[in-house]
Amino acid sequence: MDVLISVTELAEQLSEVRVLDVRWKVMAPDGRDDYLAGHIPGAVFVDMDTELSDHSVTGRGRHPLPGAAALQEAARRWGICAGDTVVVYDDWGGQAAARAWWLLRAGGVADVRLLDGGWAAWQRAGLPTATGEVVPDAGDVTITELTGLPTATADDVAAGAGVLLDARAAARYRGDEEPLDPRAGHIPGAVSMPTTDNLTAEGTFRPVAELQARFGTVGATPVTVYCGSGVTATHQIAALALAGIDATLYPGSWSEWSNDPARPAVTGPEPR
Numbered sequence: 303m304d305v306l307i308s309v310t311e312l313a314e315q316l317s318e319v320r321v322l323d324v325r326w327k328v329m330a331p332d333g334r335d336d337y338l339a340g341h342i343p344g345a346v347f348v349d350m351d352t353e354l355s356d357h358s359v360t361g362r363g364r365h366p367l368p369g370a371a372a373l374q375e376a377a378r379r380w381g382i383c384a385g386d387t388v389v390v391y392d393d394w395g396g397q398a399a400a401r402a403w404w405l406l407r408a409g410g411v412a413d414v415r416l417l418d419g420g421w422a423a424w425q426r427a428g429l430p431t432a433t434g435e436v437v438p439d440a441g442d443v444t445i446t447e448l449t450g451l452p453t454a455t456a457d458d459v460a461a462g463a464g465v466l467l468d469a470r471a472a473a474r475y476r477g478d479e480e481p482l483d484p485r486a487g488h489i490p491g492a493v494s495m496p497t498t499d500n501l502t503a504e505g506t507f508r509p510v511a512e513l514q515a516r517f518g519t520v521g522a523t524p525v526t527v528y529c530g531s532g533v534t535a536t537h538q539i540a541a542l543a544l545a546g547i548d549a550t551l552y553p554g555s556w557s558e559w560s561n562d563p564a565r566p567a568v569t570g571p572e573p574r
Contacts, residue, residue: 303407305543306507307389307415309423316344319387320441322380325421326350326398328482328530336393342424343432345391346380350533354401363558364482364531365401367448373409374445381438382411391417391424395505397497397537404536404551408453409445416540419506426504451539452550454526456559459489459552464524467549468492469538470556474530477569482530485560487567489528490574493520497534500541513545520547528555 312319323345325333337347348354350365353376359366368376382388388406390399396416406414417423425431459466468475468488475494477486488494499516502508508516525547529535532553542549559565568574 303543304413305403305416305540306418308418309427309429312342312389312417312424313427313429315387316342319389320380320382320438321345322348322388322390322399322402323421324348324350324354324390324392324399324402326392327394328533333393338434340431340433341436342391342421343430344436345432346436346438348376348380348390348402350398350401354405361558361561363554363561365533365557367405367453367532367553370409370445370447373405373448374443377406377409377411377443377445378441380441382441382443384443386411386441386443387413387415389415389417391420393421395498395501395537396420396507396540397534400537400540401533404451404539405448408448408451410450411443411445419504422505452548454550454552456552456554456562456565459526459528459559460565462491464526465520466492467495467520467525467527467538468556469495469497469527469529469535471496471498472571474556476571477567483557483560485567487569488573489556489559490566490568492528493573494571495538497529497537497541500537507541507544510544513541517542517545517547525549526552528552528559531555531557
């Protein structure tokens with residue numbers, strides 16, 4: 303599947319696609335003001351916490367997946383129609399936008415792309431920008447149950463089949479720090495594979511050959527990915543897709559696992 307679109311390609315197709323601005327970061331979760339101050343023309347703001355998560359769900363981590371009906375309501379509010387090409391971006395190397403990319407793909411939207419380099423790449427290219435909020439006409443897209451891409455439960459992960467990748471920063475994996483969740487460390491057997499290493503210094507995805515080399519040792523068996531709360535792990539899944547490797551998302555991730563005292567945790571630089 304096509305995963306990325308360049309800023310040059312998007313500029314040429316801007317009137318023909320639906321653009322979503324998913325401005326969000328772990329330590330700066332409300333990106334609306336940044337969006338209002340400047341965004342790609344026509345881009346609709348998407349809220350991670352209210353539209354890409356369902357906080358009425360308990361026991362499934364900090365960002366539980368929304369249901370299909372709620373996602374469909376949001377997607378229609380964003381103006382997405384059946385057959386649309388959707389482009390998602392953020393100002394964090396795609397690590398937030400990938401959540402929208404994953405959800406829409408899982409819900410049956412066939413053509414969803416991550417803008418390679420995001421808002422920073424658009425600005426570097428000197429392309430037009432806009433301010434204020436975009437409120438599109440309602441779309442008519444149909445979102446199916448979120449089964450178009452695979453997910454794993456905590457019990458699936460505990461069973462230990464295949465390779466488990468931890469997409470968080472290495473310091474959190476080792477347990478040196480844990481700013482968000484109740485316990486430090488990682489799931490036993492998980493391999494540290496920080497999401498930020500998918501990117502170049504400019505915030506674009508590394509070339510496919512480099513991603514294939516990075517993930518070459520994990521592609522021969524089933525791969526499952528987790529992070530803190532199921533957001534940046536979707537960026538890892540996008541990078542794996544670029545490398546030709548299908549991967550499963552553990553949506554609850556460390557925020558679910560670490561809240562269950564019955565689940566073991568490991569600290570240090572090694573998987574076990």
